[in-house]
Amino acid sequence: MSADSEAETPKNQETKLELYLLQINVYRGEKLAAADLNGKSDPYCKIIGNKQFFKTKTIEKTLNPEWNEETQFCFLEPVKDIKFEVWDWDKLTKGDRIGNATLNVSEFFNPGHKEKKLLNFVCSFLWGGHGKKKGFEGALQLQDVKTGSIHVKVVGRFIKPSELEERILRLEGVTDKNAATILANKATIDSKTKENLDLKNINSNLVKNKGELLNTQKRLTGEINELAAANQQLTQENDQASADIESTRKNIEEKTMSQPMALLKWIDKKKELKNNELELEQARQRRSELESDNKTRQDDIEATKNQLKAKQKQIDELENELAKLKGQ
Structure with missing residues (x-):
């Protein structure tokens, strides 16, 4: 053989x-x-x-x-x-x-x-x-x-053997096609997952910055409240000084103008009143500056919130797309 x-x-x-x-x-x-x-x-x-x-x-x-x-x-x-x-x-x-x-x-x-x-x-x-x-x-x-x-x-x-072999070959062809589709989907999922992680890191940093801005806003609000209280106290002192000046002026008018010492005191009181008015004006300017600064910070916080909303929308869209890919 x-x-x-x-x-x-x-x-x-x-x-x-x-x-x-x-x-x-x-x-x-x-x-x-x-x-x-x-x-x-x-x-x-x-x-x-x-x-x-x-x-x-x-x-x-x-x-x-x-x-x-x-x-x-x-x-x-x-x-x-x-x-x-x-x-x-x-x-x-x-x-x-x-x-x-x-x-x-x-x-x-x-x-x-x-x-x-x-x-x-x-x-x-x-x-x-x-x-x-x-x-x-x-x-x-x-x-x-x-x-x-x-x-x-x-x-x-x-x-039968012939039918079995035919079905095995058909199943192997379907398996190879499904494997290629799975690999392609996996690459897309990996890419979207990395992009999603990057966006999550950005979102984390924005949340951190938002917390810092909120703390700054809280601190500035406390300072503004303190200045408002000080301004109210100065206003009360100024009103009291004005009342004292008015009372002094009336006393001086009632007395004879021949009393030079009383006149000098009245002049001193008037100077003191002007000084108080100057301090009050400075306090008002400081309050105006703080209110302007606070408004600027409020605008920054609002812009940050809008950025956070936009990033969150991107994250939601990516997660929906990722879920669709996984479902496929």
């Missing part, structure tokens, strides 16, 4: 992979046996087939549970039968079996080859197509109990 013939022999003898699929629907149970003292049960259903297993949810306190659940079993070789077991759930023990039924599914498949290696493949993807399907739908009477039945639907399907 030539070397070429020896190389071709394993390939020609390689067995083809075939899959045997079962789609199983467990609809409901009827007139099940009562396992609890209240005359009810907490039933659930187990499905067992060639080391594959499925369990429905538990329906509490009923003899006629509505499960309405489905599952798929995948086999690399034909399976003879599957078993349904109905159990009563109990939190303290493993529960009580309240019936079982066996369904022969060997006639649901066509004969085929056996495969030595297990292919990790998604049964739900394979279920579509045009392969031959056979099955059973109806009530199964439970054994080992006096009463009870379950309503099920079981459909078998045989996947």
Whole structure:
């Protein structure tokens, strides 16, 4: 035998992979046996087939549970039968079996080859197509109990080697396309994430500056209040001085002008009043300057607030765009 013939022999003898699929629907149970003292049960259903297993949810306190659940079993070789077991759930023990039924599914498949290696493949993807399907739908009477039945639907399907290879190639093509899309989306997400982080840092700095401006505004407001109180006190002192001057003037007028000392005192009082008026004017100028400075700072704070609103709007838009990209 030539070397070429020896190389071709394993390939020609390689067995083809075939899959045997079962789609199983467990609809409901009827007139099940009562396992609890209240005359009810907490039933659930187990499905067992060639080391594959499925369990429905538990329906509490009923003899006629509505499960309405489905599952798929995948086999690399034909399976003879599957078993349904109905159990009563109990939190303290493993529960009580309240019936079982066996369904022969060997006639649901066509004969085929056996495969030595297990292919990790998604049964739900394979279920579509045009392969031959056979099955059973109806009530199964439970054994080992006096009463009870379950309503099920079981459909078998045989996947031919040619159809399996075609579906594998199609799935690989879809996977490659999805991988390229995921990589492109990841690059976009990374870019938007970096931009979002930069904007968050800018926003953090703006918030910090806003806090400093608010502290400055608070300090200036305190100073303005102190100056206003001082100005009020000076006004009161000026009013009192004016009243004193007026009283002095009247006293001087009542007295004779021949009293030089009284005249000198009146002149001194008048000078003192002018000095007080000068101090009051200076205080008013200082107050005006502080009010102008405070208005400028208020304008700066308002501009900063507008900047913060604009940055926040940018952040919201970026986060919405990022959420859309993640959703894709």
